[in-house]
Amino acid sequence: MTIRDEAFSGIPLSCYVVDAHTHIGPYYNMGWYQTPSQTSMDAVIAMMGRLGIDCIVTAPHILVSGDMTAANIEAAEAIAAYSGKVYGYITICPSAGLDTVRDELNGYRNHPGFLGLKFLGGYHGSYMQPEYLYAADFANEMSCPLLVHTWSNTPPLAEIAKISEERPNLSMICAHQGGGEDRLTRELTSIMKDVPNIFMEICGSLVNEMPFAEMAGLAGEDRIIYGSDMINLDPRYDFGRVVLSELSDDIKRKILSENYLRLLSGSSMGKINISM
Secondary structure, eight states: OOHHHHHHHTOOOSSOOEEEEEOOSOBTTBOSSOOGGGSSHHHHHHHHHHHTOOEEEEOOGGGGGTOHHHHHHHHHHHHHHTTTTEEEEEEEOGGGOHHHHHHHHHHHTTOTTEEEEEEOTBTTBOTTSHHHHHHHHHHHHHTOEEEEOOBTTBSOHHHHHHHHHHOTTSEEEESGGGTSSHHHHHHHHHHHHHOTTEEEEOTTGGGOOSOHHHHHHHHOTTSEEOOOOBTTSOTHHHHHHHHTSSSOHHHHHIIIIIHHHHHHHTOSSOOOOTTO
8 A cells, every 4th residue: 555545545654754843832822723622732642643643853832932941841741741752852042041052952962852953043033143053053063953944034044054054964954845935945955955964844835836746856855854833733734745745655755754764863862763
């Protein structure tokens, strides 16, 4: 049975799936498009089981408010409560100040459930702030993934390119196909040709008119990563764009987990336990 056949049959995928861009905890009172009953951890785990998502990597929503310490505590608690199902990013907020950023990085650097870092630029300003640059140096030292937000070129892709070029050991994962628009996907993939440690994550593609197979072709089958933005967005949309596409199952497996797992193989931070 192909991946497409499994999806059309409504059964969980049999291949390993990592959702590399998620959020837990309600966004303000609930989610953007959901009721409170759809934003609980029980609801997240149930949706994962329905689709066949084996694990998620998350940055809790409270980060939006700038409370980096609370976000990392919430992630650590979810990692402990849902072992093997939930992993985390150390979330970074520059308004907390450099001392707090340093403390958070040192506090979680050896935690086996934290796999990398998450920046929410735009919401929290430019990536050229010293706190972000310090954390990027940390990611370079640890050779770990760094997931960065950008939407409509805010913050600009040029900042993401500069950080990546100057820190070749980190794995820069640019969210939202470069910013949610066809033109920005093309700009990002043009940058990726010259900066080999940048990868494209796909969530929020519902407003990008580019066909998914074309998007994957521009990024390259080894440099595109599945993420859903759950619980902000219903994970089924971008999941469907991958599993129902005309791409081969070999390429789908790369997008759904293999590319992300490869990034972790050289990292000094946590790893996903696929035997669980």
